[in-house]
Amino acid sequence: MISGIYDPPLRPIMARASRVVNFFCILIVSGTVFAGCFGDSEIVENEIIDWDSGLFYIENPENFEDSREFIVGNPYDNQTWGNASWAVFGNEEGGNCCEHYLAGTKEGWIVNFGGEYPTWSEDRGHTWQEYIPEIFSQLGCLEPKPTVPGQEGLGEGSIVQATNGDLISMGWFPYPSLSGADQFYAFLYDADDEEWSWCFNRTPEPFYDRSWQVEVIGPINGGIYGNGDYATIVISNFWHQVQNIGGQISTDGLNYDYINFPDRDGSLASIEVDLTASSLGPEWDFTKPHKEMRAFPVPSGGLYFPNYFIDGTDAFLDTSLNWWSATSLNGSTLPSEYCAIDSSSALHCVIAEGTEITHLMSWDGGESWSNNTYELSGFATEIEEWEFHSNGVHDLFVLNVRYQSASGPDVDIAWHVRDFSDSLIPDSKTYLGQGDLDSTSGAGADIRFDFASMGILPDGGSFIAYHDSTDPDPLFGVELLLPEIYGIST
Numbered sequence: 001m002i003s004g005i006y007d008p009p010l011r012p013i014m015a016r017a018s019r020v021v022n023f024f025c026i027l028i029v030s031g032t033v034f035a036g037c038f039g040d041s042e043i044v045e046n047e048i049i050d051w052d053s054g055l056f057y058i059e060n061p062e063n064f065e066d067s068r069e070f071i072v073g074n075p076y077d078n079q080t081w082g083n084a085s086w087a088v089f090g091n092e093e094g095g096n097c098c099e100h101y102l103a104g105t106k107e108g109w110i111v112n113f114g115g116e117y118p119t120w121s122e123d124r125g126h127t128w129q130e131y132i133p134e135i136f137s138q139l140g141c142l143e144p145k146p147t148v149p150g151q152e153g154l155g156e157g158s159i160v161q162a163t164n165g166d167l168i169s170m171g172w173f174p175y176p177s178l179s180g181a182d183q184f185y186a187f188l189y190d191a192d193d194e195e196w197s198w199c200f201n202r203t204p205e206p207f208y209d210r211s212w213q214v215e216v217i218g219p220i221n222g223g224i225y226g227n228g229d230y231a232t233i234v235i236s237n238f239w240h241q242v243q244n245i246g247g248q249i250s251t252d253g254l255n256y257d258y259i260n261f262p263d264r265d266g267s268l269a270s271i272e273v274d275l276t277a278s279s280l281g282p283e284w285d286f287t288k289p290h291k292e293m294r295a296f297p298v299p300s301g302g303l304y305f306p307n308y309f310i311d312g313t314d315a316f317l318d319t320s321l322n323w324w325s326a327t328s329l330n331g332s333t334l335p336s337e338y339c340a341i342d343s344s345s346a347l348h349c350v351i352a353e354g355t356e357i358t359h360l361m362s363w364d365g366g367e368s369w370s371n372n373t374y375e376l377s378g379f380a381t382e383i384e385e386w387e388f389h390s391n392g393v394h395d396l397f398v399l400n401v402r403y404q405s406a407s408g409p410d411v412d413i414a415w416h417v418r419d420f421s422d423s424l425i426p427d428s429k430t431y432l433g434q435g436d437l438d439s440t441s442g443a444g445a446d447i448r449f450d451f452a453s454m455g456i457l458p459d460g461g462s463f464i465a466y467h468d469s470t471d472p473d474p475l476f477g478v479e480l481l482l483p484e485i486y487g488i489s490t
Helices: 015-029 237-242
Strands: 055-057 067-073 080-089 102-104 110-112 119-121 156-161 167-173 183-190 195-201 211-221 227-236 246-250 257-260 270-272 303-305 314-317 323-327 338-341 347-353 356-362 370-375 380-391 396-405 410-418 428-437 454-456 462-466 475-479 481-483
Touching: 080 428, 102 156, 102 462, 110 156, 156 211, 167 211, 211 303, 227 237, 338 380, 347 380, 356 380, 356 396, 380 454, 396 454, 396 462, 410 462, 428 462, 428 475
Parallel strands: 102 454, 270 323
Antiparallel strands: 055 481, 067 080, 067 428, 080 475, 102 110, 110 119, 156 167, 167 183, 183 195, 211 227, 227 246, 246 257, 303 314, 314 323, 338 347, 347 356, 356 370, 380 396, 396 410, 410 428, 454 462, 462 475
């Protein structure tokens, strides 16, 4: 553990003190092998690296009920540099048996909807709150239905912050309960009123394991779907990505209707979409949906689906909720289904093929690209799950990967790319947890980790889901050791 002097209020730990401690730690463990946790390639600490220079603990790790040391090392091999403490949380903080659905807000909240209801912390995980609906929904729900608070049964949901500060989310409760079965609830946090509300929705819907959610940038003039400051779309793995049937859309965040998606082999009228942006606010660091939504909000309005059609053409949903075949302004399509724009106006896309992941970035809306490839063939036999996030305010890109190691157990890692505007080369690699548990995704598995999930707080600290043998259910860690130049932001 890196140590230092902690003074209230939060005070940076001077890097000099931590470097002295690490120096002696390295002398002790130099040349030793970290026992078999991370695959066939041994992790060996054999070189003194001043890796934590300029880093500080945003607060004392001992202030958390559960803080753990994660190994930090060279981004390209298994050489380790030292340890960094992260705060660790489990399904009591919003997850379930198999997953966390994490997101952050511009106000500094960590939100989670892996379990039954929206759960959040406003203080980096020290305290947690959960929204449980009242018996009756508020006026304005098109399908009013009473519920039994806390009795909907095992569920899961999705959540993300809209650019106006609202939290858009939904919960799906598949099992019979006092409230019924196969229920779709919309949960909305109104940022202006600072209040939650909910509506039951029973329009024809699919099996919602797993749901994803995204904002459609407005203002929306949606015709039969209504008008709103924005729209929100929910899709399911099994409904859209597998069966290609469609999704659910709402222009008020509470009442959802079915929306058809174009056939993937269809032919639509073409439109050029301006993917460039300038003077974006910090909210654009938090509106990114989970990558499996396979779409991203467009600052000028609408929602973009890269590589949507079978021939590789992109799709676009405009502010009138009309579908188009789409390209960028020069007629180009994007290189991956998985893309997002952050507050710096950078467009990030990620490609995963075999045991390689490539990060591409464009400053001109997809006209030209820089890239960096993460090659895991020396460590991994298969990439199991992955996710990425970027923060334009801090010029930070983080890639999280869960891979099958050559020796069997799955390993969770996170690369930090600091100052991505200068270089896409990662600065470090962090091993999340012990890397000693082989799990899989999907119903029927005894040990499940259904998908990667992560976010980045306004202070630049990452929070990332992982799984190891210390808990039967997935965990997530909140980063505490941060660059001094980030300061303390809220």
